[in-house]
Structure formats: C-alpha cells, structure tokens
Amino acid sequence: MFALLRALPFSPKAASANYEGPLIITKGGTYSGNWESKDSDVAAVEIRTKEPVVIEHANIRGAGFLILSQGYGANVTVRHTKGFGLPPTPYSSYKKPRRFLAVDVFSNVVVEHCYMEKTAGIYLGVEYTGNGSPGQSIKIRYNKVRDINGQVYQGKAIAQFVQFNYRGEVPYAEIAWNEVINTPGASAVEDNINIYNSRGAPHAPIRIHNNYIEGAFPYPLHLEQYSGGGILTDSPGTDSLTSTAYVQVYDNQLVGLGNYCLGIAGGNHIEMHHNRAVVAAVFNDGKPYHFWTGGIWAKDYYKMQNTFANSMHHNTLAVLGKDRTWRNEIFDSTFAAAAEYANDVLPDSVTKSLEQQEYKLWQEKLRSQALTIGPQQHP
Template structure:
C-alpha cells in the first residue's frame, strides 16, 4: 500500500493517426484521435512508447486487440470515453533502467471506462488516475470479467521494483456507480511483484452509491523473492496519505463475496478512509508455497488501522463483518495455534467472523479455486476473452 502516484506524462511522440471507425493493424502502433471501434495487433519495444494512445474524447472501443509492449499497452488522455474488451495484453521486459513493465491500461481523468473480458499477463496492471465523468450510468467506471496473470513491477536489472497493482484507483473521488466484479487475478511466486492487488488510493464512491468490489478471485501476493520476510502488499487495501480529509480520503466502499488466497502480509486492510465495509469475503492463506516451502512474510488476514493518523471524521464507520477466514502465521494463536485471522489490536470493528478449522493447507487453498469455478459455472459467467487464453 502507500501509493504516491507520479502523475501523467504524455509523450510528445506522434506515431500515426487512425481516423477510420474500424482499423486493423499488424505489429504497428496506434494513436487514436477519432472515435470508433478498433481492432488489431499492436506492438511496442520501447518502454516510453505505448502500443495504443487514445487522444480523443469521442467514444472509442478497443476490441479483440492483441497488445505486446515494454511500456504501457494502452494510454488514454483526459476525458476519454473508452471501452476495452476481449483484448489480450502481454508485458515485455522494460527497455529502461529503473522502470517496471508497462500498464495494461493507464487512464488519466477519463469520463467513462468499461474494461471487460480482457487478459493481461506480466504487466503492471490497470491504473485509473482521477476522473472527469459525472457518475451517471454513461460516465462511470466498470472493471469486470478480466483475467490477469502476474502483476509485475520488477525492474529489468533485478534491483528493486515499482509498486504495482492489478487495479489502482488514484484519487477517483465521489464517483457513483464504480463496479469491480468477477475478475480473476493470479500472481505466481517469483514470477510477479505486486503490492496491493486492488488499491483504492484516496478514491471513493458516494453515500447513495458506494463503490462495489465483489465476487473477485485474487490469488497470490508475494515479495520477491517469495520467501523474503519483508512485504507490505495485500489482496485489497483502502489507502491514502497523512493530509487526507473526510472529503479527500477513501470512502463509501463495499467489498463483499471476494476470495483472497495466499496473500502475504494481509488479505484485506482498511488503512485509510471512512464508511468502508468488508463483508462475506473468504480470506485463506496456508503460509506455504506450492512446493510446501514456508512463506516468511505472512502477518494477519485483515486489519482496520488508521495508518495515516487521519482526523476522526476521516477515519470512521468502518466495519469488517461476517467474513470466513483461515490465515496462517507461525507463533500466533488468533484464534487457533499458528493463526492470525484478525490483526491483534487492530480489528475492533471485525465481527461475525467464521474461522476455518485447523489445519489450513494447500488443499484448503485449492478448495477456494474449486469454489470460484463453481460460482462461475452456476452463474454462467466466464473471465477473460473469447476464445479463451490457453496456458
């Protein structure tokens, strides 16, 4: 957690303009200045040049695209009205020192975003930086039915990484209609470098329309290397900064019926904000790598703590209710030996918890995958594009 977003840097490089309502490209780069539907294969080998840049406020649909790049795959400028669906995005190693792999999508002050049924692999996720829409049905944010593998913020020289999330909302404030649902995000140990899989940084819904984060499956939040003892990431965190007020910090967020599996440090944390509720989620961590090697960076499944020491009205009315938890941490006994389901001293508003019985094993984690697959089948939903990505 603890993001400080660097802001928006728009390259002055103009590669070429596509003006047609439907464009097909092969191994090219695309700058969109006219609304329409675009499909094709786009590739950039330069960390500083996106595969696709959206530079219009007219409605744009990116559909059935295949994107491969060392930098951002899609970059959208202010006022974008953008749909991204059934696209496949693959991050390449950075070409510049001190920079991570690019984002699948980075949007600055968008007016509308619908991101659905995409596949993103070895990227540094989706960033929504501020907002210009009014929160009506046609001007809000929806991220659903996506499939992500390995959020990867590592630098190319192996010396450090940038904080990366599968989904980061940065200062998207007082927006009605936010929906993040039925996404499948998986990080493999030693092949990824994620901070918080989902981070609401100074971002908020409204009292009448809290941001909805529901029915997502997130597996994996590990340091690099995975057996390292120090890690600050999570499955989901509401986040902010020490200057936050009730008007500017995270708020009005409801996260429910999600599954967070094998997450070091924590599964779900409220570190900043007000009027946030986590309920009916499943938080399961065995503390083991797939080969049985112990993880050293687990701590507690969930916590509610005023990390930034915000004023009372900016950190209030937060609840963690009716969640199912089995989280292994050696040496703790909360509520059973070698468990730390509720963070000691930082979970006063955590009530109605169902604690899974010991032992919590790799098979317990596998059961969460089985439940996720069952949920998708029963509801006749699918994640990722069609035809599906075969790995």
C-alpha cells in the first residue's frame, strides 16, 4: 500500500498538456506518470520518505531539480524513465541546477535504463545510511545521456553526469554501461564523472567501467579556459582515512574531450586500466579546439598526503592538442603511475574518423553483450 500526494506548484506556471504538476511522494511504492515543474525552486518530483520508492516508465521535466530527496535516507530506484531540462527560472537561496536525480542522504540508489537530455545529471552527497550489502548500494547502469547542462537562471552551476560527494564507505557501487554524448555549444558539463571525497571498500571498490563518454567543452563555447573533462577522482581537505579511495576505472571509452580524459587529483587505492582515450581536438567543421586537451594524469593536487597506492596501466591513448602535438602525458608527482601504451596510433592518424570509429566499437561491444541501453517500452 502507498499513498500519493500531488502538490500544486506555488509558482503560477501551470503544467503542460499531458504533464501533471509537481509530485511529492511520502509513502513507499511504485510510481509511473508524467510530471513537470516550470519553476526552478520546485522539484518536479520530491521524495520525502525512507521507504523504498520505485519510479518507472515515467516522463519528468524540470526547470530545477527533476527528482529530489533531502534528509530522508532515500531508498530510490529510477528505471525506464525519461528526464528533460526546461528553461531555468529565477531561484531563491542557492542555485538549483536541473539534476535528473539529487539525493543528499541515502541507503540505496539505482538508476537504470533511463534517458536524460539537458539535465545536470546525478548527484549523491552528504551521507550513506545503508547496511553495506549489495542490495543497499549505488547502481547507475544502462542509461543514455545527451548534453549534460548545468545552466541556471542567468548563470551556471557545476554539473556532471555523475558526482559522488558522500562521506563514508559504500561497498559494491557501480557506474557502468552508460552512453554519454555532449555536443559543443549545447552542453555545459564539468567532469563527466567525478568521485569527490567518496569511498568504496577494500573488498568491494567503486567500479566505473564500460562507459562511453563523448564530449567535454567550455560553456559558452568560445571560452579558452576549461576545467572539466572525463573521469576524475578528487579529494581535497581530507586525510587518507576519509579521502576518495578504493576505485577501479576500466574498459571505458573517452572521445573528443577537452582538458583531460582520465585523472587522479587525490585519493588512494585507485586503479585506472584498459581504458581508451581518442581525442582529435577538432570540431566537426575541422577547426581545432581553442582550449587545452590532455590524456591521463595523476598528481597529489591538494598536498594532503592522501594520494598513494594508485596505478594507471594498459590505457590506450591517442590524444592531440590544439597545436596538433601529442597530449598523452602522465603528470606524476606522487607515485610511479605504471605503464602507458599508445598502441601504434600515430599523431597524424588521430582524426574525427578515428573518433567516430570509437562509437562503432562501442555499439559492437553492446551487441556482443546483448545489451540495450536507455528506456525500454512498458510491457
């Protein structure tokens, strides 16, 4: 048994045809429908219970948070659901980017077979309250994502496809088999995946694997400075016992990214291996990128003595810079970063065609595993 409370928006903006106004969930259960909020201060769907909630076969649109839970120890599963960002409106108190899912206290989060367009991705922060079992963890898998965008009214918030920013240890967490494509000028993404002061477990590390990530650019596009990129572990202001740790990053494809493809800015017991990074550093019209590009790097960026016992090995790198020279280097100020392999890719062969070939390889990989990503039709 469960109850629904459909809260009317306190904004004068009405819901569109075929979409209901914002939904507030106060009881566990399974919810399907179409919900939207055209007010950045009002989430399209808000979860106010720790009871298990499943949102499936839904369409959700929002000018701010699409699905939000704050302070309830959420146990939420979102599957076969489409999420779209609407034009942002003025907000109060703090920026409210169009997160597909934003949860600050949680026992279990599953996001599978969803589609996201012009949202600010998935944010998990503050505290994990689960029991450490595989059934109470984080699973973000089989999703299709287009144009991560952190725009807010008259500004921008930092946005990712996925950011972990919780404290404590979450065993068995997984980010896998997602297709993320960002286009120049339409996306406003920072790191596509950022693991920030968050930990897996020695026996069950965070596993980030078999994702296809294409595109990371400054916004507005004309800017020459850009600090985002591909997959990053980040750990400022924490000691070795609370910093990012126990993360495995492998078998991912990173294509056409600005700034960097793989990076360790802090943390320990992190392994990055058998990833592919291909960056031709040109736009579709043949013009070169006007911002920095790089392949893979590792550095104790914050000097907190929390960066050690890491390795980077057997990664295939074919990354050019805006000046058409190699950018495969590893910056290593804290440890021997193991082997790096360019696998016979020559600088003059790194073209847009080579980037396009990576997408074909990705599709072949999906077929070989008999996997279909994105929402499936309601049975």
